[in-house]
Amino acid sequence: MRAVEPEDIDILYQWENDMELWVVSETLTPFSKHQLKQYIKTMNLDIYQSKELRLMIETEEENPQLVGMIDLFDFDPYHSRAGVGIMVKKEFEGKGCASAGLQLFIDYCFNNLGIHQLYSSIIISNKRSINLFEAKGFECSGVRKQWRKQGREYVDEAFYQLVNNG
Numbered sequence: 001m002r003a004v005e006p007e008d009i010d011i012l013y014q015w016e017n018d019m020e021l022w023v024v025s026e027t028l029t030p031f032s033k034h035q036l037k038q039y040i041k042t043m044n045l046d047i048y049q050s051k052e053l054r055l056m057i058e059t060e061e062e063n064p065q066l067v068g069m070i071d072l073f074d075f076d077p078y079h080s081r082a083g084v085g086i087m088v089k090k091e092f093e094g095k096g097c098a099s100a101g102l103q104l105f106i107d108y109c110f111n112n113l114g115i116h117q118l119y120s121s122i123i124i125s126n127k128r129s130i131n132l133f134e135a136k137g138f139e140c141s142g143v144r145k146q147w148r149k150q151g152r153e154y155v156d157e158a159f160y161q162l163v164n165n166g
Contacts, residue, residue: 001057003056005056054071083118083120083121116163
């Protein structure tokens with residue numbers, strides 16, 4: 001994993017404007033390159049100021065390939081909790097990249113940031129994400145009925161939590 005770099009602008013522009021991903025990111029409108037450049041500039045802010053952290057996931061090769069990104073959002077320092085979301089490029093799905101990236105991120109959040117709890121909201125039809133988060137120890141603590149609008153339908157969303165008891 002690594003920090004977001006200005007050179008990532010084109011791939012971020014592509015990912016943030018991929019309408020297939022909007023349902024999981026709760027995005028309703030496209031992002032401009034200008035907006036994303038401003039966002040990248042704020043990435044150097046302290047997590048206590050920005051309340052978020054985005055890291056890019058790369059392969060561990062001599063010439064690493066960009067695999068995806070992982071986000072920490074809604075950081076609440078008082079309650080020591082934050083949301084987590086992950087996105088992996090289609091060509092890397094099913095190859096263990098999301099699993100490795102999520103584990104590294106969990107370790108970083110718990111061991112370096114001192115976060116007590118991570119959570120994620122996942123549409124119940126997204127079995128791949130549910131399997132990923134459950135494999136990392138996240139537990140479903142509830143289902144929000146008809147919580148998200150997907151096209152013209154409303155779908156259920158599961159709420160997953162991982163508590164740092166270590």
